[in-house]
Amino acid sequence: MQKNKNLIINGNMNMELLLNSVKKPDLYSTLEEPFWDDPYIAQQMLEAHLNPDWDAASYNHKTIDQIVEWQIKYLNLKKGAKILDLGCGPGLYCTRFSRYGLDVTGMDYSGNSISYAKKYAETNDLNIQYIYQDYLTMDYSDKFDAIFLIYCDLGALSDSRRDLLLQKIHKALKPGGVFVFDAFTRFNWEQQSMRNWYMSESGFWSPYPHLVLEQTVDFEAENVLLRQYTIIDSRGEVTTYNLRDHYYTKQNILLLMKRYGYHVQDVWSDLTGKDYEENTKCMGIAAKK
Numbered sequence: 001m002q003k004n005k006n007l008i009i010n011g012n013m014n015m016e017l018l019l020n021s022v023k024k025p026d027l028y029s030t031l032e033e034p035f036w037d038d039p040y041i042a043q044q045m046l047e048a049h050l051n052p053d054w055d056a057a058s059y060n061h062k063t064i065d066q067i068v069e070w071q072i073k074y075l076n077l078k079k080g081a082k083i084l085d086l087g088c089g090p091g092l093y094c095t096r097f098s099r100y101g102l103d104v105t106g107m108d109y110s111g112n113s114i115s116y117a118k119k120y121a122e123t124n125d126l127n128i129q130y131i132y133q134d135y136l137t138m139d140y141s142d143k144f145d146a147i148f149l150i151y152c153d154l155g156a157l158s159d160s161r162r163d164l165l166l167q168k169i170h171k172a173l174k175p176g177g178v179f180v181f182d183a184f185t186r187f188n189w190e191q192q193s194m195r196n197w198y199m200s201e202s203g204f205w206s207p208y209p210h211l212v213l214e215q216t217v218d219f220e221a222e223n224v225l226l227r228q229y230t231i232i233d234s235r236g237e238v239t240t241y242n243l244r245d246h247y248y249t250k251q252n253i254l255l256l257m258k259r260y261g262y263h264v265q266d267v268w269s270d271l272t273g274k275d276y277e278e279n280t281k282c283m284g285i286a287a288k289k
Contacts, residue, residue: 025228025242027219035241042112044204049089049113058092058151066272068096074273075178077102081145084172086135087153091117091128098126105129107138136165140172147173149181150271152282155246166260173289179262180286182271183248188281189225208233223247253285262287
């Protein structure tokens with residue numbers, strides 16, 4: 001995240017600042033920016049998680065129900081099985097898994113979401129351990145029967161951080177434990193515009209009236225799509241957010257999992273167990289330790 005001020009100086013627009021804000025981003029200088037720490041955006045993300053009808057921040061709640069039901073059946077998870085939900089947000093999956101009698105741990109680096117999750121679990125008498133922590137720093141050994149990373153979070157990481165996470169997850173799984181995750185394919189963005197703009201009185205990015213300039217850059221050699229959002233608000237403040245999505249093929253996933261000691265059991269078109277199709281926008285993967 002790059003935050004700048006003074007777009008308007010003495011009644012004149014600082015065009016150099018504006019042009020620098022919307023120039024083509026550098027893939028390797030825009031990694032893992034914690035925009036969710038902004039108090040306003042953190043609240044917007046929480047609201048997106050909790051809206052039952054949106055596919056934003058989380059899948060819609062009907063899909064979440066289907067994912068949990070399918071994965072418990074597919075993995076044959078019995079009461080007391082230990083699971084870890086990475087990037088758990090406000091606990092939408094953890095809550096459901098707990099109600100099936102599983103021993104649930106949720107980990108997230110958003111203090112706002114973890115605070116909500118803890119309060120919800122306490123109010124509803126759910127025995128869930130929630131941890132506010134960057135999951136790249138976790139250090140478990142042979143602890144979990146299943147680990148989940150849902151909503152294509154793997155694609156938001158640089159290759160080095162992704163590889164570190166895969167090693168940590170492998171270590172954290174019990175022998176025979178399963179890592180369940182999803183990943184975007186290139187087909188997810190085929191119909192999306194590469195440039196766009198809109199104005200809003202208030203919205204996800206800002207509580208003030210603002211202009212949003214969007215551009216999407218496809219780094220084809222790296223299989224990464226980088227989405228840049230430049231926000232110009234009514235105070236003249238300019239903020240640029242860069243969000244990356246690494247997209248994969250089925251073959252990419254098979255090779256990656258093999259490299260870090262996993263055996264891929266199944267690949268679906270989503271995490272509800274839908275049969276895999278070559279032109280799927282998203283893959284669901286189950287990889288065994």
